[in-house]
Amino acid sequence: MDSIENHQVQIRYTQIDRRNDSVIFTDYDFQVNDSIYFYPASTVKFPTAVLALERLNTTDTLSMDTRYFLEGDTIESTFKQDVSEIFAVSDNLANNRLVELLGFEVINNTLRKKGVTPVRMSHRLGQHSDDLRTKPLIIYLNDSTTGITKSTLNKTPLALNLLNITKGSGYYEDDILINEPFDFSSKNYFPISSQHNLLKRVIFPQNFEINERFNLSKEQREYLLSVMHTVPRKAGYNPKTYYDSYCKFFIYGDTKENIPEHIEIYNKVGFAYGTLTDCAYIKDNQNNIDFLLTATILVNKDGIFNDDEYEYDEIGIPFLAQLGREIYEQELKRK
Template identity: 35%
Template sequence: MQTRHYPPTDNFLEMLLKANAARLGAVFQHPNEYRLQVVYTRIDRDQQNKPHFQDFYYRVDTNSYFYPASTVKLPGAILALEKLNDLHIPGVDKFTPMLTDSLANISPAVTSDSSAVNKLPSIAHYIKKIFLTSDNDAFNRLYEFLGQQEFNTRLWEKGYTQAQIRHRVGIPLNIVDNLQTNAIRFQQGHHLLYLQPAKISHLNFSPRHDSIGKAHYNYLGKLQNGPMDFSFRNRISLPALHNIMRSIIFPEAVTNSQRFRLTESDYQFLYKCMSQLPSETADPAYDTSQFQDAYVKFLLYGGEKTAHIPPHIRIFNKPGWAYGFLTDVAYIVDFANQVEFLLSATVYVNKDGILGDDQYEFDQTGKPFLKVLGQLIYETELQRKKKYPADLSRYKIIYDK
């Protein structure tokens, strides 16, 4: 888990990508410029259906910084469920109404949620919104429930020692503001079940020197020459995100120290939220003209508005996109053909080199690349002979509609 370059276990992935260079386009032809990193895990089942993994890496280097954007919501959701289990308070679970007090000049109170059928916020409802549409406020409320210090120490205890989750997302707060997290109440009606007081983090992070770009807009909206400093922003490596996904999809296949303290109900809830499409949920209900089925499905479908995802294919994933960085971390299943694999990738699509101007090539370059990358791996897996067929019934979910 320490800083390292990940050499390929063999050259299979590189050879596959090179053989399809024309199809992959500019991103693969100029991988340095696009800061391309790919992790692919081939999965073979034995006679007892136990998974065995072979990992392949392309240009993966944990020294090479990328802004993880909304991918940090994946560990946020998992750790929130784990914390609830550790608290072990009667009547308090992921569905219990969670009310957040205001934090002066930092974060407003939340006592209702218009997107919920019962109009009340909860850990479960926040997690749904995180995976269905990558909702920023939902993550920020889980960040406040966890607290910056606990968020990071729990990841470090799992072996992800390089991770630094230092701030809420989508709102301009300074370093000190993000040390502080709101008081939180779990209650049923007027009956208080648990009160968590406001907290301040006293964590000391290892110093970093991460900077990107040739110019950037500062917090006042003024253009500054020189790169943007990311040294105090969130950081987590692609292998760490990939392994967090693996530990959720295959909890029995990771060590006890890496395994999250979740129940089977938690796992099934996460599988549903990660794989559900906006058209398949009634709580929250989404306008599918704005949030199409492939809205957050970049690998294999490129987030395309007109994409049709057949019912036998499910993508359990968490993407992120900001400042020109586009990342997706996924477990992809084809139930009809008993195909399964893990695939994670990150690219940087910012042709003008200016950060903060919202002039990024996500739709033109980034998403089409991830679509083709997913297709290549999927096509390869379709053709791959396996000794034992995979029993994938664990991941078959009944959705709301």
């Protein structure tokens, strides 16, 4: 609390109460402001995964198990595998393949129509390609024939006009230090309120009007919920490299011990440019409590971006882990 200005923390915590068949949300905010920018990093993979599943339902020949690869690429995948990799280890390539399926215009417009606003997706992750045209997908229709999706041209993204859109005192570009604030105006924009609203729609669709829900089949929704809380070791990854809290910051982020079986964390994290964010629905089946928590923190003491010197392990992850524990303790005491 003595260095709030340095860390640009935003938190939204939602208490969940049940009366008869109704689920009632009570939101509590700390410094949440859609006009104050933070870099969302991999949290944008959450809507991409949801919308990709929804997109499959518009074409008879596509399903979660459909095999495909990108034109000009050799990596073969399935939509089911991509969605799993996005949540288990936050895989950039899996996300980018689904972006090629959808296109930024579709992602942005569909989210807005469903009331998940404000939002602006404008670039792929990991590889900073400025190519506005999506790549076609080569889809296996059966063992002997393939189909191809159309390439679409996305509009040139407008510069974001938000508070704190420039950050720090300098940044590295091509190993050269530029002594001026880093400009995020062309980057993705996915504030706390939008992340939280997306999570509510996925976990509690019955609380929203039909036009605000995602059109997922029962099988798709069950699969999505399953991969959202499955820890990497249960998805087949080496637990030494991908420990349980690898992509789960709240409560357990500062430990490499296994998360107890009775705790389920349905979430998506993001960390890049010194910014850590977690958007989570946390459920304790043993103590019969559940709550929603979304938070972000900036950890960049030297004010220089792209120097790979961020206090993720020293400040960011311990803060989010302790925040999760504090809210969890509040929930245990709450009647």
